[in-house]
Amino acid sequence: MRLLHTSDWHLGRSLHGVDLLEHQAAFLDHLVAVTRDEGVDAVLVAGDVYDRAVPPVEAVTLLSETLGRLAEHAVVVVTSGNHDSAIRLGFGAGLMRPGVHLRTRVADAATPVTLTPPGRGAGGGDVPVLVYGLPYLDPDVVRRALSPDPSEPLARSHAAVTGAAMDRIRGDLAVRTAAAAAAGTPRPRAVVLAHAFVLGGEASESERDIRVGGVDHVPAGVFAGMDYVALGHLHGPQRIGGAAGTVLRYSGSPLAYSFSELRQVKSSVLIDVGPDGVVGEARLIPAPVPRRIAEVTGTLEELLGAAGEAYVADWLRVTVTDVARPPELYARVKVRFPHALVVQHRPPAAAGAREHVAVTSARDPLEVAAEFVEHITAAEPTRAEASALRAALEHVLALDRSA
Template sequence: MRILHTSDWHLGRTLHGVNLLGHQSAYLDHLVEVVRAEGIDAVVVAGDVYDRAIPPVEAVELLSGTLRRLLEVTQVVVSPGNHDSAARLGFGADLMREGLHVRARSRDVGTAVELHDAEGNLGALVYALPYLDPDDARHVLASEDGPLARSHEAVTTAAMERVQADMARRRARGGAPVPSVLAAHTFVVGGEASESERDIRVGGVDSVPSGVFRGVDYVALGHLHGPQRVPVADLDGRRTVARYSGSPLAYSFSEMNHRKSSVVVDLRADGVHGEPELIAAPVPRRLTEVRGTLEEILGELGEEHVDCWTRVHVTDPARPENLVARVRARLPHALAVLHEPPARVGEGADAPHLTAADPFDVCCDFVTHVRGGGEAAAPDEAEQAVLRRALENVLAAERSA
């Protein structure tokens, strides 16, 4: 069978205020054509179909039309990510037409979607893990010993135990071997993140060891926006191939060097045949960055950025008058215009840095700063617990909005 793996569509998202729905629609047109041209037997979408829990009507209509066109030529397996509302994405899943499988419930992780080839034979088993919020999944997936630890590793390990148990039962019944696919929306250790993924930290732990997925033939990962392979050790001589397909569009300037793509995987009875093929996604407009004085940017330096979405760093010592208007007259698609004068003597090493990846660290640094700085001003353990709980409550509220 031929599987196309994609994820992180984020339908309804904007980029610095630019509506991307038209460009997302162009990608989905491309996706449908790839499915037709490449003879794809099933499309696996590993989460973050929408950008938020309550998507705009236009995004819902775009998804509906895309699924309708895909189902004319293939089968589709969809599961929610941390941006989606599992309840809303999975509404009516039992009533949906044949060929569309929406797996949004944590308790169903050990139940395989059986994909059949053109002759009607069982060609692959797909186990779809929705985004497993530890606060909920640790109770849903609990064993007789009680709730699981509050971490992504614990709930994903428990989910994989159910997957492995189902695979073992099938092997015990005999019959021809069937390749297995796991779709999971999570942050796997070793993956390279970018700025546009929503933080999924819970209790300070946001990652899952890749070894959790051993024994599955192909792991279709979602969450990280850069296409990349994640190494997984073999189990009893059987190879596991794990990849992030990445997002189809760049959603931050940290992604401007990504080569966006979808992944085509050929499956045989003994697992993944050869290496997955990356199918390049259409690029609506390149993301670029330019740095220089205003005169340089308005001159030759800006020439190659005229048709790009650009982040502009203007380095004049004093802020030029009408800076943004003048830059955008030259670079009409400039999305961010920043004035960054050269550091004065004595500045630089002591200048504040606000690029911490963890919002919790930013909050702790802020508390320390307003108290006058120094080790004594840092929040103690009780205060850190309050800050962390507040941040996690905000994340939970965003997921359930």
């Protein structure tokens, strides 16, 4: 079986005010072409299809059209991420055309999509592949539903709820494996889609923080027993070390959504699954690059001269280092670099000056708030103050989940 793994489309997102929907549509055209040309049996989309819970109409239309086009060539399995509204994304799942499967409910996590067509990749054959789709699991929302005893909720952590969901999946897989052995048919292989921050992954600045109770990581060992784990959430393509026989990969996002991603090569992941699991190495299929994202630093005279020539067509972060801020700085930079997204003046630091650190969405909000309290009061937050900050943050997160 040949599988194409992608995630974190973030349809409807902008980059410093630039609407990216046209470029996201170009990536999806590319994805349809890869699915057709590579003989893909199933496309796996591991969450964050949309950028927010209530996406713009144009993003909804683009997703609808894309799922229809992909389904002409392959089975499609889609799970929800922390940016998606699971209810809105999953609405009408039962009415979807054959071949399109939305997995947005915890109750469906241990109900696989069974792939049975003959494998077209190396080592294929008629071995069935079971695809289990885990939606993003918010501990505050699902720790009772996933507990064996609802009166005793699971620990308030991503590791606890993901582990409980995986126990259900392994239980279903064991039943199906035993039935196959009794019938003398090939043992099924198992693939999981999961939207989570797995321990060992390298984050970017553009992923939304998902800490609950100060905990966001899921140990890779939670996924033991699976053949392939198609991960979503982190925007850089990367492989994560796990249990023997289990391959864990992030496909990454199709476009760069922050300057922290400028050195990432965006891609989707093509794998073959045979009778003994994943066959050979994964192939990373490079995504189209609508416009390079880059940064350039220097004095204004340098940037307006030869040093800036290679960056004229890029989405750009420009840092001007003149000792004094040049007059009409922004206007002069925009004439030279029409696609500049960020223009900042940073003169050489004086000896002993305190370095300023940018605060991004990847930072723990509680750490940022605590640093602010310390900056204002010259003392770390007391235990009572830290508790009040945590309660306020989690109240806001709960309101966001209900939106």
